[in-house]
Amino acid sequence: MDVRPLLLAGAWRAPAEPAGSFRAEDPATGEAIGPAYPICGAADVEAALAAASAAADALAATPPARIAGFLDAYAQAIDDDAETLVALAHAETALPAETRLAKVELPRTSRQLRLAAQAVRDFAWTEPTIDTAAGLRSHYAPLHKPVAVFGPNNFPLAFNAVAGSDFASAIAARNPVIAKAHPSHPATSERLAQLAHRAVRDAGLPPATVQMLYDYDRALGLRLAGDARLGALGFTGSRAGGMALKAAADAAGVPACLEMSSINPVFLLPGALAERGAALAEEFVASCTAGSGQFCTNPGLVVVPDDADGDAFVTAAMNRFKAAPPGVLFSRGVRDGLQQAVEALQGWGATCLVGGTSAGPGYRFRPTLLQVDARGFLRHPVELQREAFGPVSLLVRTHDVDEALALAARLEGNLTGTLYGATDGRDDAAMARLARALRPRVGRLIANRMPTGVAVSAAMNHGGPWPSTGHPGFTAVGMPAAIRRFAALHCYDHVADALLPPELRDRNPGGIARKVDGRWGTHDIEPGAMP
């Protein structure tokens, strides 16, 4: 079997006992493209775990500046290789090359790595905390164990297991990464891993700092997730996949950072519709159909007043959906899953206004609007919150704010929740009530803009309450908070200065921000302040 090699223990190696092979497909045609990639067996997973575990202490002891250097160099290599990476990603995902991949996703990927490098250099993620009277010093530190990163299908670059936010976060915390690439874009992942591999070598990091597998059978994935040698796992993907990995990880005491499903409720208030309904329809349709709707923050549930302005909004959205070409989905599996979800939503009482069916060639699906009234929604609130991953949204028509509030009260945990109100203040009271209802149910509360487009910012929360993620206190995007997911809290009790990490020593020549005796500052500590 002639298959591409795996990145294991610092080298590109033929799989030891492959269970089979697969090729990528062009989702626009359904035709196989590119070389064959291995479905690896237990021996390769074991090799990755052993090599990463052996490298963990050395990586943890690596000077942070060298880690930052790696992250910056890798970011630059990605920028320099943009043309090839975009071409590969476009071929494997059918995402628009220019508008999405080249202009948005690739720059976001390298920027994220550079922000991680910055957080490494300024030590922000370590939160150095010193209590001079008690003789205690603590900070967040490496796990000293590998992190397994399971990448999703929908961001071949910015959430790629070997280049995305989980990867950057885990490496910034000086943990080796075992990357499980998503099998829908193996050539993109291989190219990224080649760049990462060279950057690891050039930076002099332990060779097993970055490893990559393409695919394995389900049982092997669960075995990896449940291996106690892991320090943590990062997963982005479906709820079913995340739940299975979480169960395996939980049983072994491995913290699982999961980013699963979300339908991202959007509430349009009457004043906003009266004021700018046509513009809102345009904004909504652009958000719901971009990337064929395959975003974790896709607006999958839109609450629209059941009045004339609401009708006008729905009509305008329907017209735009009808006019839009079928969106190309990432794979046969995504298409079939979407078809099932759309049918299930109809089975629970939603009416199909536009679309609802797949199309050819390849894995296309017609932009789809479903509709249900609030009473219908409230009869099956769980079933009607099923995520339909693709260019699909369920409109829920409400008679008044109270009905919208009743609906909000039944929402599951989501990554985002959005409120649109009028600029003249007439919706303010309703906005305030809905904001209170939505706040505990979403990670990011948004006003007057669509949820797609997740800014990479220290103040971002790309997380939310269960079951949108596995823990409401963690974010998958935004440095330094995302790094702390993959860190251990380390305390030093009366330990001599020479044995402390740089950010906890008396002298602070780098001007690191530290919380000393309750106040943030960058000053030195008097030697001998330690009792």
Add this chain to the structure above:
Amino acid sequence: MDVRPLLLAGAWRAPAEPAGSFRAEDPATGEAIGPAYPICGAADVEAALAAASAAADALAATPPARIAGFLDAYAQAIDDDAETLVALAHAETALPAETRLAKVELPRTSRQLRLAAQAVRDFAWTEPTIDTAAGLRSHYAPLHKPVAVFGPNNFPLAFNAVAGSDFASAIAARNPVIAKAHPSHPATSERLAQLAHRAVRDAGLPPATVQMLYDYDRALGLRLAGDARLGALGFTGSRAGGMALKAAADAAGVPACLEMSSINPVFLLPGALAERGAALAEEFVASCTAGSGQFCTNPGLVVVPDDADGDAFVTAAMNRFKAAPPGVLFSRGVRDGLQQAVEALQGWGATCLVGGTSAGPGYRFRPTLLQVDARGFLRHPVELQREAFGPVSLLVRTHDVDEALALAARLEGNLTGTLYGATDGRDDAAMARLARALRPRVGRLIANRMPTGVAVSAAMNHGGPWPSTGHPGFTAVGMPAAIRRFAALHCYDHVADALLPPELRDRNPGGIARKVDGRWGTHDIEPGAMP
């Protein structure tokens, strides 16, 4: 059945369908003392969950100053009631009234509540983070769901489910608490809950902010832990108990903050023993026998060089253990568990040097020293790390630092790890090597002092790698970090100032420390800085 009432939904109520009753015992005699307490049934657990869930939003919306006022008033009530609380706790636990309960544990309990109040007032736990260019503001916020707190047997006040660190942390984050008191000290817990109840009423908090149950059967405890209405659970206790609750919580997506077992390895280096061996023996024995050894940070494993100074240390420790009276344990169950653990350790090759057996009256156990050589330890490293909860320690004799390092490499995750070295520097090289080996395996690395005595400090970590706790990034002690365990990350994306929580608004009249555009400061933000 005449039993004491439960604190449910703001009132002291007779249990609805009790499954039975129990009384406390005086561990010094084994005799039942005090009134009968209910073993509650499913109806009471359901009532607690329903009331707490209904109160969660109101509590989250309560002004932080009022929460802080409650915490301070409760702390004062505990101080004012010290005599009664100490007498009850002494009767139920046999812990020394004056030296331990009155002078150490009670003041620690009220201080912890006051530090939580301070963290509420200065908003430190919320970590306000603002990115003006991106229009994003985030902070840690209430879960809007109740937290179930399961208290341990060994700190009737400072870790009590209705007064300890988990309680203070959950309330500081404005989450209702369902306290599950430990059944070995019901009267102490009832008294604390009475004080808390009054303070809740006086502060005008939602009545169901604090509720308390005494006991239930195991299946009901798992049902509570696995109820999706919970926002989190906090548990301090045995590994078996923690693991069972975690499995139930994991399945429901409830984050479980666990503080389980730890043997707290202590390494005595040759120079330290040569320099001050007799003093170290005294220090070790005091730490291992205080509170009858029933501390999560009890020095349960001591690594001693196999040389003349090591022999002298062991002889001195043995003499002190022999001279010490049998320690009173908390219960029959603790005593029987300890007996089993001591026998199991001997079964895996440890020799009993002193003690090893229980004694009467009540639940006493002789201070016990076990010994094994390093090779013997390394033959059964997992079995010989079994926690023996009581005045027991296993001495491991090593020929050289390499053997000590080999042992360190096999250690499970622990709360603490301690190194003793000479003051003249002759142990420094070995200290550095051992510190590197211990660091990833412990939450708190200690130099030249025993692990017992956990300072309540912002720089404390009372946590550690699995299986000492459920997550290496969380600490059970130390504000504000302990509070963040029970918090959700909330982001606001272009949300109007009026809808923001106080610590994220443009104006910052309270001088709250916030991270604005990458730097900590207390300044206002220009209105209109939000794009």
